[in-house]
Amino acid sequence: MFQEKDISPLIKEAIHALSRLPGVGKKSAQRMVFHLLRRDKDTAMSIGQVLPRLVTQIHHCKSCRQFTERDICEICISRQHAAQLCIVESPMDLLAIENSGAYQGRYFILHHYLSPIDGIGPEELGIQTLETLLTSGDFEEVIIATNGSVDGETTAHFLKMKLEQFPVKISRIAQGIPLGGELEYTDSATLAQALYHRQSVS
Amino acid sequence: MFQEKDISPLIKEAIHALSRLPGVGKKSAQRMVFHLLRRDKDTAMSIGQVLPRLVTQIHHCKSCRQFTERDICEICISRQHAAQLCIVESPMDLLAIENSGAYQGRYFILHHYLSPIDGIGPEELGIQTLETLLTSGDFEEVIIATNGSVDGETTAHFLKMKLEQFPVKISRIAQGIPLGGELEYTDSATLAQALYHRQSVS
Structure with missing residues (x-):
């Protein structure tokens, strides 16, 4: 890398x-x-001003734990009567689902996967807040949309057990071959899931 | 991309x-x-503090046009008696040469290529400052280290003509096959240069 000694301290x-x-x-x-x-001192000034x-x-939004400047976030306010609640791990996952255009309900953000070994228990996932939300809200369905990774699956399993006390339908986002995916190049675990969860088209 | 309407204005x-x-x-x-x-509010605060x-x-350093907090930069001060001056286009090029460990002399930074069509003339390259530096300094050799691109070559040619008035040796960094490069995959222009500038090894 560059020679530390000869470079301006501020640039370093x-x-x-x-x-x-x-x-x-x-x-x-x-x-x-x-x-x-x-070329772009303005950008330096904007970044310097906005990050702090x-x-x-x-x-965190008090209701869904989304990042926000308000007490209650924009989505919770604009979709307060939504009958669906989608549980995701991160704000990036929320954005990915919003971008799909296939969902109009509310969200709940865990911000972590369940990982007792790293000290991440139900409290860190905000389960208390989730339970309050489900008790006070009028939800018909809760969609568990954690990743298909081992951590995501473990967390989904844990959530399923926690949610069974509520009078709501519990779903898990579908697993299968991706759109445009070729069977030849799909890993066998995904293929097994896709076969197991096959849907009737007749 | 993400749904603008539902995201916090500050995050946007x-x-x-x-x-x-x-x-x-x-x-x-x-x-x-x-x-x-x-995960990293400290980094946000550091960046916010340092960029402005x-x-x-x-x-610009008054002598070599390197970026610096001082009037005269660290390299110009520590190598004020150097007999070699290396002309580069950008501070990144300077760092690349420093990293090679093969050069201990001073630098001059153009910050642009000569491009009359974009309004980049001798003044933008700091030719006046370069001439002052060469008149006042005690240089034996000037190495023109602009890139091997068309712009770099044009600028090198222009510099060569400008420098001929000074009693210094003028060099241009060598062009040829890169270290570890395979002839089969080397473009023909580079190969032609490598042959033309072949060096005696006998």
């Missing part, structure tokens, strides 16, 4: 700070710093 | 600002924002 500090962003290595951080210096506000003013 | 603003960094798309910016919110300082306190 900026490279170091940016290289702590996910997916940004030292070389990309260098490129960002020189780009900002040479972001992490001080944003917190 | 942060995603927008970060997506203006080079090499960062909307999806990476989303990932960065949620990463900062969930970076673009307000850093300027």
